[in-house]
Each structure stands twice: as C-alpha cells, then as structure tokens.
Amino acid sequence: MEIALDLLSWALLLVGGFFAIAGGIGVVRLPDFYTRLHASGVTDTGAAYFILAGLMIQGGLSIITVKLVLIGFFMFFSNPTSTYSLAAAAHRSGMAPLDGAGGPNKPEPVEKSLAEPIEPIEPTPTKPGGAPPSQP
Amino acid sequence: MSLSAVLFGVWLLLSGHYTPILLGLGVISTLFAVAIALRMDVVDHEGHPLHLGLRILGYLPWLMFQILRANLDVARRVLGPTLAISPRMFRVRATQRTDLGRVIFANSITLTPGTVSVELEGSEILVHALTADAANDLREGTMNRLVVGVEGHE
Amino acid sequence: MALGGTEMFAAAALAILATMALALVRAISGPTVYDRVLAVNMMTTKTTLLIALLGFLAGRPEFLDIALVYALINFVSVIAVLRLFGRRV
Numbered sequence: 359m360e361i362a363l364d365l366l367s368w369a370l371l372l373v374g375g376f377f378a379i380a381g382g383i384g385v386v387r388l389p390d391f392y393t394r395l396h397a398s399g400v401t402d403t404g405a406a407y408f409i410l411a412g413l414m415i416q417g418g419l420s421i422i423t424v425k426l427v428l429i430g431f432f433m434f435f436s437n438p439t440s441t442y443s444l445a446a447a448a449h450r451s452g453m454a455p456l457d458g459a460g461g462p463n464k465p466e467p468v469e470k471s472l473a474e475p476i477e478p479i480e481p482t483p484t485k486p487g488g489a490p491p492s493q494p
Numbered sequence: 495m496s497l498s499a500v501l502f503g504v505w506l507l508l509s510g511h512y513t514p515i516l517l518g519l520g521v522i523s524t525l526f527a528v529a530i531a532l533r534m535d536v537v538d539h540e541g542h543p544l545h546l547g548l549r550i551l552g553y554l555p556w557l558m559f560q561i562l563r564a565n566l567d568v569a570r571r572v573l574g575p576t577l578a579i580s581p582r583m584f585r586v587r588a589t590q591r592t593d594l595g596r597v598i599f600a601n602s603i604t605l606t607p608g609t610v611s612v613e614l615e616g617s618e619i620l621v622h623a624l625t626a627d628a629a630n631d632l633r634e635g636t637m638n639r640l641v642v643g644v645e646g647h648e
Numbered sequence: 649m650a651l652g653g654t655e656m657f658a659a660a661a662l663a664i665l666a667t668m669a670l671a672l673v674r675a676i677s678g679p680t681v682y683d684r685v686l687a688v689n690m691m692t693t694k695t696t697l698l699i700a701l702l703g704f705l706a707g708r709p710e711f712l713d714i715a716l717v718y719a720l721i722n723f724v725s726v727i728a729v730l731r732l733f734g735r736r737v
Contacts, residue, residue: 367656368656371656371657371659371660372656372659372660374660374663375659375660375662375663375664376569376663377565377569378663378664378666378667378694378697379663379666379667379670380568380569380572380573381569381572381667381690382666382667382668382669382670382671382690383572383573383670384568384569384572385670385671385674385686385687385690386670386673386674387572387577388572388577388579389577390581391680391682391683391686392581392583392610392612392622393579393581393624394674394683394686395610395622395686396568396607396608396609396610396624397568397572397607398686398689398690399568399604399605399606399607399608399610400565400568400569400572400607401667401690401693401694402690402693403561403565403605403606403607404561404562404565404569404607405664405667405694405697406693406697407558407561409660409664409697409700409701410697410700412656412660413700413701413704416704417709421709422709422712425709425712425713425715425716426700426712428504428716429696429700429712429715429716429719432716432719432720432723433693433696433719434605435601436719436720436722436723437605437693438600438601438602438604438605439601439723440689440722440723440726440727441604441610441689442600442601442604442610442611442612443726443727443730444682444685444686444689444726444730445604445610445611445612445613445622446612446613447682447730448680448682449612449613449620450613451682453680453682455581455582455583455622456581
C-alpha cells in the first residue's frame with residue numbers, strides 16, 4: 359500500500375515535470391504572444407496540479423496537505439485572472455494576433471465573426487481529421 | 495458574517511496552535527482584516543460566493559477533465575516536429591445572468607489550455623484559441639451551459 | 649518514505665528549473681513587454697512549486713507557508729506591473 363501510494367505520487371510528479379518542460383518549450387517555440395499564453399497555461403494548470411497532487415499524496419492526511427490544497431486553490435483563482443489581465447492589456451494595446459498557421463499579421467481577424475450572431479449550439483463541422491471531442 | 499468565519503477557519507488551519515492567547519490573536523487579526531475589507535468597501539455577495547455551494551463541486555470534476563485533455567493536446571502540439579497550430583480569435587456568447595457567472599466562465603476558458611479569454615464585452619467573450627479543435631469545442635457551448643447550471647436560479 | 653523518494657522530488661525540481669530557464673530565455677528575448685511579463689509570471693508560479701518541492705526535499709514542511717505567501721504575492725505583482733505598463737502604453 360505504502361509502495362503503491364509512493365509509486366502513484368512519483369508518477370504524478372513526473373507527469374507534472376513533463377508538462378512543465380513541455381510548457382517551457384512551448385513558450386520559447388511558439389510564434390507570437392497570444393499563442394505563448396497557451397503554453398504558459400500548460401505550466402500553470404497541468405504541471406502545477408500534477409505536482410501538487412503528487413506532493414499531497416506524500417503529505418498524507420495532515421496540515422501539509424491542507425496547505426498544498428490552499429496553494430492549489432489560490433493558483434486556481436489567481437492564474438487565470440492574471441493571464442486574462444495580461445491578454446486583455448496586450449489586446450488593448452493593439453497587439454494583433456497571428457492568423458492561421460503562422461501567417462502574417464492581419465489587423466483584426468475578428469470583425470467578420472462579430473457581424474454574424476454566434477449560434478451557440480450548432481456543432482461546427484470541421485475537417486475530416488478533427489472530430490471535435492475526444493482527441494487525446 | 496461568513497467572511498469572518500472563513501478567514502478565521504483559514505487562520506486556524508494554518509497556525510496549528512490552539513492555546514488561548516494565540517486563538518485570541520487570531521480573532522483579532524481576523525476582525526482587523528474584515529474591518530479593512532469593509533473600509534475598502536470590497537465585501538459583497540460576489541467576493542466569497544458561498545451561495546454557489548455544492549453546485550460548483552459538480553462542475554469542477556468536468557472542468558478538471560477538460561483541463562487534462564487540453565493539456566495533453568497542447569503539449570502534444572508543442573512538442574511535435576511541426577507546430578500543428580492554427581491560432582485564431584473569435585467571440586463566444588456568455589449566457590450567464592450574473593457577473594460572477596461570466597467570471598467563472600471566462601476563468602474556465604482561460605484555465606483550459608488552448609483557449610484564453612482576452613476580453614469580456616457585455617455578454618460576449620473574445621477568445622484566443624490555439625487550434626481549430628479547441629475553438630470548436632468551445633463554440634459548441636457545453637461549458638457555457640454547465641456554468642449557467644452552476645449559477646442556478648436565484 | 650520508501651526508497652528513492654527524494655530523487656523523485658529532485659527530478660520534479662529539476663524539471664521546474666529547466667522550465668524556469670526556458671521562461672528566462674523568453675523573458676530576455678521576448679519581443680514585447682507582454683512576453684516578458686508572461687515569462688516572469690510563469691517564473692513566479694514555478695517558484696511557488698519549486699519552494700514547495702524544496703520543502704519536501706529538505707524535509708521541512710514550513711517551506712509550504714513561504715510557497716503560500718509567494719502564490720499570493722505573485723498575483724498582486726502581475727496586476728501591479730500591468731497597471732504600470734497599461735498607463736505608459
């Protein structure tokens with residue numbers, strides 16, 4: 359039992375480390391600011407939660423776990439908020455996002471989707487390869 | 495007031511000391527913090543949304559699963575030999591009635607890697623998505639509906 | 649704690665350090681100020697995790713309190729920096 363829990367927590371720690379490095383590589387590799395936000399999101403959610411979960415298992419039922427839960431709680435609320443304010447500040451400063459697969463900057467690729475009211479439920483047909491849900 | 499109770503609970507958990515003098519100090523510091531919050535006029539119904547209660551607990555596992563799925567997807571694309579991304583910006587409708595609901599929705603969007611909410615404009619959210627799949631997932635509106643469910647009827 | 653426990657903490661801490669190095673690359677090279685703030689924000693979240701891991705590595709759970717405070721300060725600092733640049737831009 360002890361061993362099984364240890365193995366589980368090691369696996370969680372390793373997965374967390376993997377996500378952290380993946381996010382770090384993404385932040386260096388992705389082409390523009392907005393796409394880098396997503397890579398940073400990977401380290402903020404995947405890496406953080408997995409590592410915290412791994413530590414919680416090591417902590418057992420104690421004050422340690424409570425503190426880890428609190429850290430996770432604060433991260434859960436503060437990270438998306440700071441990411442949002444970062445994105446909003448960049449957007450307000452007039453930074454244009456890349457369009458398509460790393461194509462050139464277009465001034466405002468959003469406007470046309472503004473004109474048509476967004477249909478909330480209609481499942482948008484995608485290209486054959488990309489069935490929207492359940493792609494690992 | 496529930497804010498005081500929550501703060502004192504947190505204080506108790508973190509200190510781990512239960513002698514009278516330290517408990518007294520805890521009560522004092524809790525009241526001090528609440529007094530400052532009242533003076534700054536930041537205490538309101540939204541600040542500590544206890545009224546959402548258990549409904550949010552039903553939403554969190556789903557959100558966590560989505561976060562995991564999106565994490566794997568983004569990690570795979572980032573590490574792949576060619577960056578298989580097609581970034582785009584679009585708007586989604588947020589049909590929540592309250593500001594708190596919209597905030598939960600926008601934060602959920604940001605928490606899911608692959609989509610980041612960039613701007614809240616009334617009942618629409620400007621979203622930046624890393625891939626077409628992530629964008630379409632969000633456009634389907636499942637997350638929006640679930641957050642409306644969390645909001646409940648008041 | 650069974651065999652190899654600390655090695656695992658060390659491995660995770662090394663991964664975090666590698667990520668911080670990558671974030672630092674972005675912070676130095678980042679073309680816009682927002683890239684730099686993003687990288688610094690990332691570094692601070694990773695610092696929180698790193699402190700927690702080091703607490704386990706050193707067998708001193710008090711480190712968690714520091715990590716907790718760091719998680720809180722991080723948020724405030726990002727907002728403050730954005731206010732600063734928001735006014736200037």
